[in-house]
Each structure stands twice: as C-alpha cells, then as structure tokens.
Amino acid sequence: MAEAPATRSAAKNDEQLLDPDFLARLEQLEIVSRKIHASRQKGERKSRRKGESAEFADYRNYVIGDDLRHIDWNIYARLDRLFLKLFLEEEDLNVSIIVDVSGSMAHGKPQKGLYAKRVAAAMAYIGLCNYDRVNLCAYNDRVTDFRQGLRGRRMMPQIVKFLEETPIEGRSHFAAAARQFALRQSQKGVVLILSDFMDKGGFEAGFRYLLGRNMDIYVLQVLSPEEVNPELAGDLKLVDCEDDDVAEVTISKPLLDKYKANLQAYCESIRSYAMRRGASYYLAVTDHPFESLVLNYLRQRGLVR
Amino acid sequence: MSFLTWPAALMAASISVPLLLLLYFLKLRRVERTIPSTLLWKKAVQDLQVNAPFQKLRKSLLLLLQFLLLLAVLLAIANPVMNFDRQPERNVVLLIDQSASMKTIEADGRQRIELAREAARDFVDNLAAGSKAMVIAFSDRAEVVCTFTNDKRRLKDRIGAIEPNDARTQIGEALQLAVAYSSSVVETGATGGGFNPESLQVADIELFSDGRLTDAASEFVTRANMIHHVIGESADNIGVTAFDVRREIDRPGLVSVFAQVQNFGEKEVTLDASLFLDDRLKDVKQITLGPAKVATSRPASGDDVVAAGRNVLFEPFDHDAGGVISVKLSRKDAFSVDDVVSGPIDPPRALRILVVCDREEEKYVFRRVFQDALEISDLTIMGGEEYENAAEDQVAVEGRSAFDLVVLSNHDTARLLPGNYVFFGGLPAIDSLSVEGEVEYGYFVTWREAHPLLRYVALDGVYTIRWKRLKFPDHAARLIEGDDSTVMALITDPGHRYVVFAFDLLDSSFRMLPAFPIFMQNAVDYLAGGAVTDSNKLIAPGDTFSVSTPPGAQTMTIVRPDGTEEDFKIEDRHTMTYGRTREIGSYVAKFDDKDKTVETYCANILDATESTIAPNKELTLSGQAIKSVSGDVEVNEPLWPWAVGLALLMLLFEWWIYNRRVMI
Numbered sequence: 001m002a003e004a005p006a007t008r009s010a011a012k013n014d015e016q017l018l019d020p021d022f023l024a025r026l027e028q029l030e031i032v033s034r035k036i037h038a039s040r041q042k043g044e045r046k047s048r049r050k051g052e053s054a055e056f057a058d059y060r061n062y063v064i065g066d067d068l069r070h071i072d073w074n075i076y077a078r079l080d081r082l083f084l085k086l087f088l089e090e091e092d093l094n095v096s097i098i099v100d101v102s103g104s105m106a107h108g109k110p111q112k113g114l115y116a117k118r119v120a121a122a123m124a125y126i127g128l129c130n131y132d133r134v135n136l137c138a139y140n141d142r143v144t145d146f147r148q149g150l151r152g153r154r155m156m157p158q159i160v161k162f163l164e165e166t167p168i169e170g171r172s173h174f175a176a177a178a179r180q181f182a183l184r185q186s187q188k189g190v191v192l193i194l195s196d197f198m199d200k201g202g203f204e205a206g207f208r209y210l211l212g213r214n215m216d217i218y219v220l221q222v223l224s225p226e227e228v229n230p231e232l233a234g235d236l237k238l239v240d241c242e243d244d245d246v247a248e249v250t251i252s253k254p255l256l257d258k259y260k261a262n263l264q265a266y267c268e269s270i271r272s273y274a275m276r277r278g279a280s281y282y283l284a285v286t287d288h289p290f291e292s293l294v295l296n297y298l299r300q301r302g303l304v305r
Numbered sequence: 306m307s308f309l310t311w312p313a314a315l316m317a318a319s320i321s322v323p324l325l326l327l328l329y330f331l332k333l334r335r336v337e338r339t340i341p342s343t344l345l346w347k348k349a350v351q352d353l354q355v356n357a358p359f360q361k362l363r364k365s366l367l368l369l370l371q372f373l374l375l376l377a378v379l380l381a382i383a384n385p386v387m388n389f390d391r392q393p394e395r396n397v398v399l400l401i402d403q404s405a406s407m408k409t410i411e412a413d414g415r416q417r418i419e420l421a422r423e424a425a426r427d428f429v430d431n432l433a434a435g436s437k438a439m440v441i442a443f444s445d446r447a448e449v450v451c452t453f454t455n456d457k458r459r460l461k462d463r464i465g466a467i468e469p470n471d472a473r474t475q476i477g478e479a480l481q482l483a484v485a486y487s488s489s490v491v492e493t494g495a496t497g498g499g500f501n502p503e504s505l506q507v508a509d510i511e512l513f514s515d516g517r518l519t520d521a522a523s524e525f526v527t528r529a530n531m532i533h534h535v536i537g538e539s540a541d542n543i544g545v546t547a548f549d550v551r552r553e554i555d556r557p558g559l560v561s562v563f564a565q566v567q568n569f570g571e572k573e574v575t576l577d578a579s580l581f582l583d584d585r586l587k588d589v590k591q592i593t594l595g596p597a598k599v600a601t602s603r604p605a606s607g608d609d610v611v612a613a614g615r616n617v618l619f620e621p622f623d624h625d626a627g628g629v630i631s632v633k634l635s636r637k638d639a640f641s642v643d644d645v646v647s648g649p650i651d652p653p654r655a656l657r658i659l660v661v662c663d664r665e666e667e668k669y670v671f672r673r674v675f676q677d678a679l680e681i682s683d684l685t686i687m688g689g690e691e692y693e694n695a696a697e698d699q700v701a702v703e704g705r706s707a708f709d710l711v712v713l714s715n716h717d718t719a720r721l722l723p724g725n726y727v728f729f730g731g732l733p734a735i736d737s738l739s740v741e742g743e744v745e746y747g748y749f750v751t752w753r754e755a756h757p758l759l760r761y762v763a764l765d766g767v768y769t770i771r772w773k774r775l776k777f778p779d780h781a782a783r784l785i786e787g788d789d790s791t792v793m794a795l796i797t798d799p800g801h802r803y804v805v806f807a808f809d810l811l812d813s814s815f816r817m818l819p820a821f822p823i824f825m826q827n828a829v830d831y832l833a834g835g836a837v838t839d840s841n842k843l844i845a846p847g848d849t850f851s852v853s854t855p856p857g858a859q860t861m862t863i864v865r866p867d868g869t870e871e872d873f874k875i876e877d878r879h880t881m882t883y884g885r886t887r888e889i890g891s892y893v894a895k896f897d898d899k900d901k902t903v904e905t906y907c908a909n910i911l912d913a914t915e916s917t918i919a920p921n922k923e924l925t926l927s928g929q930a931i932k933s934v935s936g937d938v939e940v941n942e943p944l945w946p947w948a949v950g951l952a953l954l955m956l957l958f959e960w961w962i963y964n965r966r967v968m969i
Contacts, residue, residue: 105341107341108341236336237335238343239343240342241340241342242342262348
C-alpha cells in the first residue's frame with residue numbers, strides 16, 4: 001500500500017505508457033472477435049451477416065417483402081427474373097478493456113498495475129486504429145472509472161490520460177465490478193480483462209455477469225515474478241496489502257513447493273473455467289516484455305492479428 | 306550409568322534452558338512482509354498442515370533440536386559414567402607393586418607396571434568425590450608416593466611417575482606404612498570431642514600387583530579391608546633362579562659355574578644358556594625345559610606354579626684373574642630381568658685353614674687330613690690358649706676371620722669372628738646352644754646323606770663312646786641324629802656358619818675312618834669354597850653392601866649397571882655402605898688408593914617367586930585370603946565425549962534443517 005503512490009508517479013514520469021515506435025507497430029494490428037456483434041452503428045468491420053456495404057457478396061432469389069432497393073435490375077433486364085444482390089455487412093466492434101486497479105496490482109517488479117495499463121493502452125490503441133468503439137473500465141471493488149465509445153486515433157491521449165490518472169488502490173472485488181460493467185455496457189463485443197485475480201471473492205461470479213451479456217471474453221492474468229517464484233525466507237508474517245489479512249508462515253521448501261503448486265492450480269482453474277465457456281485465457285508475468293506480449297504472444301494466441 | 310557432576314549440570318540447566326526458551330520466543334518475532342495477497346499462502350499453509358504429521362512438533366522442530374543439543378551438552382557437563390557403583394566417601398591406600406616382576410611385558414606390548422598405573426588411575430577416577438587416597442609404591446621397600454589427598458589429579462600424576470625396579474616383592478613395609486598413615490588420617494579426622502570407636506576404622510587398602518609376594522606367608526592385614534587388583538596375564542618366563550661361581554679348592558685357577566634355570570611358562574622350551582666372562586663368550590649349553598606344573602594343593606604363600614627346572618653346570622675353565630661372570634638365556638620372554646645373572650670372581654688365592662687343638666694326636670690327624678689328603682698348604686695349627694690370645698691381625702682380616710675355615714677340637718670359644726667354624730667337642734659361645742647332659746654308648750640313627758656336608762660320608766661304622774646332649778637353636782640344620790639327641794648340626798648365623806659335633810674327636814672312631822677326610826673335604830668345599838668367590842658379593846636387588854676401604858683411599862666411585870657413576874668421600878670410615886642397588890647388574894666400587902682397588906658386587910634376582918610372573922589370583926597373606934578383582938578393573942567409562950559428539954551431531958542436523966527450510 002505504501003508503495004502505491006510512488007509507482008503511480010513512476011508510471012507518470014519515468015516511462016510513458018507506450019512509446020511511438022511501438023504505437024506504429026500496433027497500427028498494423030486489429031482485434032479479433034469471434035462473435036457476431038449486432039451493433040447499432042455501421043462499423044469498419046466485415047460482418048458475417050450480409051448487409052449494406054459496397055462489397056458484393058452473393059445473389060439470392062427475391063422473396064416478397066425484400067427491400068426493392070437491393071434488386072439487381074441489370075439481371076432482371078437480362079433474365080427477367082428478380083434477384084436480390086447481397087452485399088457484405090460492415091459493422092463496428094465494441095472493444096471493452098477492464099483493468100484491475102486494486103492494491104494488489106501495485107506490487108511486483110515490474111509493477112503489475114503498470115504492466116496491465118500498458119497492455120490496456122496498447123489494446124485500446126489497436127482498437128482506435130481500427131476504428132472500433134473502445135470502452136475503458138478501471139475497477140477495484142467496484143468500477144472506479146469508465147470511458148465509453150471512444151473511436152478514432154485522436155482519442156488516444158484521452159485514453160493515456162485516463163490510464164495514467166487512475167490510481168492503483170483499494171480492495172478488489174471482481175464480481176461486483178463485473179456486474180456494474182455489465183449493467184452499463186449492454187452491447188456485445190470484445191471484453192479484455194486485465195487482472196491478477198488475487199481476489200478472495202473468487203472470479204467465477206464476475207465471469208458469469210459478462211458471459212450473460214454474450215460477450216467475447218479475453219482474460220489476461222497478470223502476475224509478478226515475485227508471485228511466481230517467491231523469494232522469501234525465514235519466519236514471516238505475511239500481510240495482505242488489500243485487507244491487512246495476516247498469514248504467519250515459516251518458509252520451508254515444502255511450503256514453497258506447495259505455494260507454487262497452488263498458484264499453478266489456481267491459474268489452471270481460471271483457464272479451464274474460461275475455456276469451457278468459450279473465453280480465452282492468457283497468462284502474463286511482468287518480467288516478460290509487454291511489447292513482445294502484445295506483438296507476439298497475443299498474436300499467436302489469436303487475440304490480435 | 307550415573308553422573309559424577311550432576312549438580313554442575315543442574316546449575317547449567319537452570320540457566321541455559323530458560324535462556325533457550327527466551328531466545329526462542331524472541332526469535333519468533335516474525336518479520337512483517339506485505340504481499341499482494343495472502344490468498345495462496347494461507348491455502349498452502351493449510352494444505353501443508355493438513356498433510357504433515359506431527360505438525361505441531363514440526364512447527365518448533367528447530368526448538369526441539371536446540372533442546373536436544375542443549376540436553377546433550379548438559380549431559381556432557383553432568384559427566385556421565387558407565388559401570389559405576391556409587392561409593393561412599395572413604396579413605397583408600399593404593400599399594401602399587403613396583404618390583405621386578407612388574408617389568409613383565411604383557412601380550413599387548415605394555416609393561417605390567419603400565420597396566421598397574423592405568424588400573425590405579427582408573428580406580429582414582431572411580432573414587433566418589435570427597436574420598437581421600439594415598440599412594441605407596443613398594444618392592445622390597447616401601448615408599449610413600451603421595452600422601453592422603455582428595456586431589457585426583459595429583460594422585461594420578463604421582464601414580465604415573467611410578468617406575469619399576471629390579472627388587473623383590475615384599476609387602477610388609479608397605480602394609481605397615483599404609484596402616485600407620487591411614488590411622489593418622491582417622492585421628493586428624495576425628496575432631497569432635499570424645500573417642501569414637503567408629504572413627505578408628507582404617508582405610509581400605511587397594512593392592513595393585515601380580516600377587517607374587519615373597520613375604521606373603523609372614524604378613525597380615527590388620528583392621529583394614531584389602532582388595533587385590535590382579536595385574537597382568539602372561540606367564541611365559543624362563544629365569545635363572547640360582548647361580549654360583551666357584552674355584553676348585555685343589556686347583557684355584559679353575560673356575561666352575563653353576564646355574565639353575567627354571568621354566569615358569571606353560572610350554573616346553575629349548576634354549577641356550579651362554580656363559581660369559583667379562584662379556585666374552587666362554588660356553589653355551591642347550592637346555593630343554595618342560596612346562597611348569599600347576600600344583601593341586603596350594604601352599605600358604607599362594608604359589609601355585611611349580612616350575613620345571615634344570616641345573617646347568619658349565620665346563621670349568623682356567624682363569625687366573627678377576628672378572629665378572631655372567632650367564633645369559635637366549636630366549637626372549639615376557640620377563641627379561643631374570644634372563645641374565647652375573648657374579649664377580651676374584652683372583653684365586655690359597656685356602657687358609659686354622660686348626661685349634663691342644664692334643665698331639667689331634668694335631669697329627671688334622672695335619673694328615675689337610676696337608677696330605679687335601680693338599681692344603683696354608684695350614685695353621687694353634688693351641689687353644691694361643692688362639693684366644695692371638696693378636697687381632699693374626700686371626701682377623703678386615704673384621705673377618707683371616708682363615709677360610711677354622712676347626713676347633715675340644716675347645717670352647719667366644720672368639721668368633723665372622724667366618725666358618727667346625728667344632729669337635731667344643732662349643733661356640735652363641736645363644737640358644739647349650740649342653741643338657743651326656744649320652745653314652747649311643748649310636749647314630751639317621752643322617753642326611755644328601756646334604757653337601759655329608760655327601761659320600763659313610764657313618765655306618767662310626768663308633769662313639771659318648772657325646773653331649775646339646776640343645777640346638779631352632780634354625781639349626783640337624784644333620785646327624787642319635788637315638789634321642791642331635792649329634793651334628795649346621796648353624797647358620799649372619800656372617801657365621803658353625804658345624805658343631807657333639808662328640809670329642811678322640812671319643813670316636815670317626816677320625817680313623819675314610820669318612821673323616823671325605824667329610825673334611827666336604828666341609829672345605831661347602832664352607833670355605835664360598836670364600837673363593839666371596840658369596841657376599843652376590844646380592845639381591847635392593848640389598849646394601851659394605852666395602853672395606855683400602856688404606857690411603859679418599860674417594861669411592863660406584864659405577865652403576867647403567868654406566869653412571871657416583872662419588873663418595875671416604876673421610877675416616879673403614880667401611881662404605883651402598884644401598885641404591887635396585888637394578889640388577891654389577892656395581893663396581895673403585896677407590897683412588899695407590900693400588901686402585903676395585904671391588905665388584907653383582908645384584909641378581911635369583912628368586913623363584915619373583916620369576917613366577919603368572920599373576921596370583923588367589924592371594925593369601927598368612928592364610929588370610931585377599932579378595933581379588935581380576936582382569937579389567939571396573940572403570941568409569943567416561944561418556945561425556947559421546948554426549949558432546951551427540952551435541953555436535955544435533956548442531957549439524959539443525960544447521961541442515963535450517964538451511965533446507967530457507968532453501969528456495
């Protein structure tokens with residue numbers, strides 16, 4: 001908790017969230033959605049639905065009730081039969097990025113919160129570049145801040161500002177935050193959740209709210225190297241930074257082994273939960289350079305292309 | 306198992322145990338560490354606790370180990386010992402045998418004295434705190450090595466300094482000392498008013514010896530408990546137990562050497578006995594000796610070994626000068642001190658014989674016997690009065706009789722210079738020899754033919770008119786017995802030997818029979834023969850010898866067997882006495898007079914009891930059985946090194962556990 005203000009300012013001053021070169025490379029990427037999104041606005045994306053874009057898709061027989069505007073008159077002239085000309089529908093994509101800014105994210109070297117913010121910024125930028133509708137949401141035990149409907153590259157500074165100014169503090173309660181988010185963001189689309197999931201309330205309830213909205217969920221669990229391989233020794237009183245909960249441990253090899261096994265099991269349980277419900281799961285350890293995470297790892301795993 | 310210094314351990318425990326607990330609880334102030342979430346840690350701890358047996362114990366495993374470590378150290382401080390009967394405080398006298406037999410090399414290559422010292426030191430270690438002990442080392446004489454003290458270290462130091470010598474084992478003096486000293490302790494101990502008979506208890510006597518005591522039959526233990534710690538095992542020994550060097554009477558240039566060799570071991574052995582004259586080999590005899598037998602009935606002294614012995618007579622050889630003759634045994638055995646004997650031999654001189662008689666017939670008989678039969682040239686014949694009135698220098702040399710043999714016929718005398726005498730009819734004026742009456746027409750009933758004096762002497766035809774009924778002293782050897790009185794006896798007194806015949810020579814046919822010259826030959830051989838080799842120049846280790854100082858000598862130098870020299874100022878003394886003779890070998894007394902007189906004395910063991918090195922496990926003193934502690938003495942096997950080792954092991958284990966626990 002004590003470290004939180006320092007890391008926040010470090011995020012502001014020392015390092016930019018994203019550097020320009022990286023941004024340039026991000027421009028080539030786009031976010032993949034596997035689901036059909038019924039957006040009210042026409043967007044920049046091809047839809048699987050046939051629609052009203054300039055791009056031709058197919059013909060079909062006219063049935064009564066079809067829009068007369070879409071009848072191919074040239075064919076009617078030649079064949080004296082009514083065919084309907086079908087075009088590819090273009091629609092826009094709702095990209096929602098949910099960032100955990102609870103106290104636990106302030107830990108780790110590199111800091112998990114900063115890492116998550118960077119990933120969030122990168123994904124947002126990709127979204128903006130592809131003229132998607134980008135929604136940003138920060139939460140701890142509730143949604144602390146929410147930006148909706150950002151579109152276009154010029155919105156980037158807003159996003160950076162938003163991320164930089166969001167403090168990392170408080171207890172985390174993913175379920176409550178997910179519920180609030182689901183209420184506010186009713187449209188379908190891609191949801192990227194960035195969190196360490198160190199949440200004593202569990203993660204399942206939160207997912208259920210999002211799944212209920214039929215959203216295309218991507219989960220990125222952010223862990224610090226210290227969490228994966230704790231460098232602890234001796235008799236310790238471990239204090240939870242969020243709720244001041246205390247665990248008295250005497251570090252021993254069996255204990256460390258047990259901890260690692262538990263961590264792995266926990267990550268696995270999130271992954272399998274997500275996979276079974278059609279969501280994607282990614283694990284990021286903060287000592288893994290986030291540029292490579294975004295450019296390679298997420299690309300390989302199909303979140304971006 | 307018991308603890309020698311448990312109060313010290315208790316004290317240490319009362320300090321260190323609370324200290325350890327205090328330190329442990331201080332140590333348990335855990336370091337606070339803020340972590341992102343305790344979620345997984347709590348789960349891990351719970352899982353571990355559920356799975357681990359003895360979880361509570363495990364939690365404080367280090368404390369437990371530290372406790373064990375501390376316990377081990379405390380155990381070490383408590384000085385635990387095994388095989389220890391806690392004894393009450395007591396006063397103990399340790400008698401440690403330092404006689405020749407303690408030089409025996411045991412099977413493990415150590416001298417018996419080392420075993421004795423070790424046993425004594427172990428015993429001292431075993432003594433309950435507050436007990437007092439004194440140490441007496443003894444051989445033929447006793448010496449207080451350490452007076453009563455409870456300082457175990459001092460006792461052990463002093464015990465360690467005891468060295469063996471070549472003297473015989475005589476416990477008498479040591480016992481007297483022990484009783485005397487321990488009584489004084491009791492006196493000083495009883496400080497309270499009034500006499501308490503309980504306090505008159507004499508200290509316990511602990512004897513560390515092989516139990517071969519030459520005076521076992523004549524000593525006894527008064528008012529004290531004596532425990533005999535039997536030292537030693539080996540019995541393998543062959544020793545020279547008798548030795549004699551003499552010149553032939555008729556041919557003084559010829560030296561004959563006799564030695565008795567005995568086997569005290571259990572096996573038959575064949576060995577060489579070599580004769581040396583001044584370290585030049587003269588003769589070698591091979592001897593085979595059977596094993597020693599174990600006697601079925603034990604004599605009072607506890608001697609249960611009857612050694613197989615053989616007499617060795619070496620080839621006589623011509624030697625006209627003085628020198629030292631030695632006999633060495635070729636076989637190495639456990640006890641080497643008795644493997645060599647030596648004796649000095651003086652240049653030959655003619656025998657001098659004095660006959661004191663008044664009657665012509667006697668003079669004639671003696672002249673015929675000595676001059677014609679025995680061919681002795683230096684024969685002096687005196688009358689009785691002449692003998693009594695003779696000037697001192699006529700009959701005496703250096704305080705001894707000037708004659709090798711004095712024969713007195715029908716003459717009582719009190720002029721008895723140290724020497725050898727044969728009395729016919731007359732009597733020497735000595736105590737406990739008196740006339741009780743007269744026997745007429747008696748006859749000789751029995752005589753000891755085997756005695757050297759009567760060898761080949763046929764007394765069957767001797768006819769004697771009368772003889773005196775004599776009362777001989779108890780120690781006299783009665784050689785000829787009449788029907789109710791002793792006719793002839795040999796009385797051996799210090800410096801004197803008397804052969805006393807109860808009859809007058811002229812009252813008997815003895816003088817006319819062949820037996821008479823044969824007897825005189827025997828008498829000269831037996832009594833005067835020793836004079837050729839001065840028998841008092843052969844001494845037992847520890848004996849003193851006296852040397853007459855030659856005129857003009859200012860200093861006497863004694864060359865000891867190991868070659869060291871000791872100088873003594875003579876001043877006006879006529880005889881010098883030397884007593885540091887506990888090592889065997891020759892002691893050469895050199896004088897600085899113009900003749901450069903040299904006298905050699907040889908110390909030899911020549912003691913079958915000392916040579917019997919097999920430990921006597923059933924020691925009796927004057928028929929009183931002494932309790933023996935045989936073989937290994939019950940010792941306080943100190944266990945504290947084990948405890949310290951355990952502590953170290955604990956430390957290592959704890960270190961390992963600690964490291965394992967923090968290992969990542």
